[in-house]
Amino acid sequence: xxxxxxxxxxxxxxxxxxxxxxxxxxxxxxxxxxxxxxxxxxxxxxxxxxxxxxxxxxxxxxxxxxxxxxxxxxxxxxxxxxxxxxxxxxxxxxxxxxxxxxxxxxxxxxxxxxxxxxxxxxxxxxxxxxxxxxxxxxxxxxxxxxxxxxxxxxxxxxxxxxxxxxxxxxxxxxxxxxxxxxxxxxxxxxxxxxxxxxxxxxxxxxxxxxxxxxxxxxxxxxxxxxxxxxxxxxxxxxxxxxxxxxxxxxxxxxxxxxxxxxxxxxxxxxxxxxxxxxxxxxxxxxxxxxx
Numbered sequence: 001x002x003x004x005x006x007x008x009x010x011x012x013x014x015x016x017x018x019x020x021x022x023x024x025x026x027x028x029x030x031x032x033x034x035x036x037x038x039x040x041x042x043x044x045x046x047x048x049x050x051x052x053x054x055x056x057x058x059x060x061x062x063x064x065x066x067x068x069x070x071x072x073x074x075x076x077x078x079x080x081x082x083x084x085x086x087x088x089x090x091x092x093x094x095x096x097x098x099x100x101x102x103x104x105x106x107x108x109x110x111x112x113x114x115x116x117x118x119x120x121x122x123x124x125x126x127x128x129x130x131x132x133x134x135x136x137x138x139x140x141x142x143x144x145x146x147x148x149x150x151x152x153x154x155x156x157x158x159x160x161x162x163x164x165x166x167x168x169x170x171x172x173x174x175x176x177x178x179x180x181x182x183x184x185x186x187x188x189x190x191x192x193x194x195x196x197x198x199x200x201x202x203x204x205x206x207x208x209x210x211x212x213x214x215x216x217x218x219x220x221x222x223x224x225x226x227x228x229x230x231x232x233x234x235x236x237x238x239x240x241x242x243x244x245x246x247x248x249x250x251x252x253x254x255x256x257x258x259x260x261x262x263x264x265x266x267x268x269x270x271x272x273x274x275x276x277x278x279x280x281x282x283x284x285x286x287x288x289x290x291x
């Protein structure tokens with residue numbers, strides 16, 4: 001079932017490809033000889049990534065796409081197929097994150113987060129899966145998060161979408177078990193230099209504790225390639241042994257909040273909220289004319 005050992009000449013759609021981890025995923029996939037349809041909202045960002053992976057001698061097309069727009073998803077699949085040929089691999093990497101107390105969470109942000117983080121991966125998978133099954137070749141990689149395995153305080157919508165993406169992957173694997181098409185989920189923890197944690201760190205100055213650990217971004221890109229080649233069901237990318245901790249929290253949900261507190265997750269989340277609140281307050285201060 002689903003393992004694709006030889007990737008040279010395969011065609012892939014990669015969403016969220018214009019920045020952060022998407023850039024490294026594009027490079028890792030291109031290094032395997034995979035032709036790429038790069039999708040993201042930023043046309044300039046996509047062109048930069050295309051230039052960066054040009055040395056790998058693969059075909060790369062840039063398709064500016066807002067994955068929350070269902071019509072644009074249709075155009076993405078149509079154009080990618082026209083430019084590259086049948087799509088063998090889908091990497092659902094596009095995602096957005098925000099940290100707020102839930103009682104203060106902007107409703108429109110909740111709706112958009114569900115559209116980008118969950119609805120778009122499901123719809124893209126639905127559009128591409130029939131062709132993969134007909135050709136008896138294909139793999140889908142969903143980029144979730146450790147937040148989807150153990151939760152993250154003050155990120156209820158984000159963690160919920162990622163938890164749903166994990167379950168979507170496992171249910172889909174159960175449906176595909178007797179087919180040559182595979183499906184994997186990659187769950188990064190905190191990632192240095194690139195991605196959402198790195199953006200949060202730059203904005204707030206808040207860092208994760210050593211107990212939580214921070215991974216190199218290249219490890220996430222390597223996990224994507226490994227998932228496709230081995231049809232791994234779920235890969236956690238984190239230097240600390242988080243799987244037993246998460247398993248314990250799932251077996252004993254009453255103690256999960258205490259586990260979060262012990263590992264410094266609650267403290268980290270509260271520091272992020274406080275830093276963002278201070279930043280907003282400062283931005284809202286009226287300018288004072290100086291003599």
